[in-house]
Amino acid sequence: MSNQYINNKVVIIMGASSGIGEATARRLAEDGAKVIISARREDRLKKIAASLSAYEVNYQVADVRVFEDVQSVVKLAMTKYGRVDVLYNNAGIMPLNPLSQLRLDEWRAMLDTNIMGVLNGIAAVLPIMEKQGGGQILATDSVAGHVVEQTSAVYAGTKFAVRAIMEGLRQEEKDQGIRSTIISPGLVDTELYTTVDDAETQAYLKQKAKIDGLGLNPETVANAVAFAINQPAGATVNEVLIRPTKQEG
Numbered sequence: 001m002s003n004q005y006i007n008n009k010v011v012i013i014m015g016a017s018s019g020i021g022e023a024t025a026r027r028l029a030e031d032g033a034k035v036i037i038s039a040r041r042e043d044r045l046k047k048i049a050a051s052l053s054a055y056e057v058n059y060q061v062a063d064v065r066v067f068e069d070v071q072s073v074v075k076l077a078m079t080k081y082g083r084v085d086v087l088y089n090n091a092g093i094m095p096l097n098p099l100s101q102l103r104l105d106e107w108r109a110m111l112d113t114n115i116m117g118v119l120n121g122i123a124a125v126l127p128i129m130e131k132q133g134g135g136q137i138l139a140t141d142s143v144a145g146h147v148v149e150q151t152s153a154v155y156a157g158t159k160f161a162v163r164a165i166m167e168g169l170r171q172e173e174k175d176q177g178i179r180s181t182i183i184s185p186g187l188v189d190t191e192l193y194t195t196v197d198d199a200e201t202q203a204y205l206k207q208k209a210k211i212d213g214l215g216l217n218p219e220t221v222a223n224a225v226a227f228a229i230n231q232p233a234g235a236t237v238n239e240v241l242i243r244p245t246k247q248e249g
Helices: 019-030 042-051 065-082 105-134 152-176 191-195 197-209 217-230
Strands: 010-014 034-039 057-061 085-089 135-140 178-185 239-242
Touching: 010 019, 010 065, 010 105, 019 034, 019 042, 019 217, 034 042, 034 065, 042 057, 057 065, 065 105, 085 105, 105 135, 105 152, 105 178, 135 217, 152 178, 178 217, 191 217, 217 239
Parallel strands: 010 034, 010 085, 034 057, 085 135, 135 178, 178 239
Antiparallel strands: none
C-alpha cells in the first residue's frame, strides 16, 4: 500500500521517546510525514531527531499530565506548519498490583497519565482540527481495554476509559471530519514493563517479551498506526486490536 495519505501530513506523537512512539515516528517520517515528537526525556528525543535528520522531524519536551506542556507542542506544530493533521496520544504507564495493596499514588499516576494525558491532547488539538475541517486523533489503548485480568483492574480501567472517550469523540466530531482511532496492542517488547512496580510481575513480563520473544515488535504496532493514518478522509479505522499470535488473554 502506498503512503499517499501519510505523505506531507503534520503528525504530533506524544510519548515518543521509546517503544511504539519512537517506532511510529521513524515509520511516519520515512513515509514523508512532518513529525513532531514529544516526551519527558529530552536526551532521548534529541537522539531520535538526530538519527532522522534526513527527514522532517522536530521535538519538544512535554509531560502529558500538564495541559500547558501539550499545548506548547501543538503551538510548535502550528508555528512551523500552520496545521495539525494527526495527533497520536501514545504516552502511558502500567503499574500492576492487586487492589488490596491500596497503591493510591500509583492509581492516581495512571489516571493522570493514561486518561488525562489523552484528554489534554484532545483539548489541545480539537479547536484547531474543527477550524481546519478535519484531522485525526489516535490513542494507544491496550488489550487491557477489552479484557480485565487480575492485578490489572486500575490499568484496565484507564484503558476502558480511553475506549469510551475515543468513541465519544468519534460520535461528537464525525461531522467535523475528525477521525478517532484506538490502537490496542497486546504484549509488546518495549520499556512499558519497567513501570510495573511489582518485581515478580515485571520479571515475568520482561521474560515473555524480551527473552522468550513473545512480545510484538514496536515496529509491528507502528505499522498498524500507519495503516490507520494512511486512509482517505472518508474512511476511518476506528479500532486496531493486535496481539502476539501466542498470547492467551
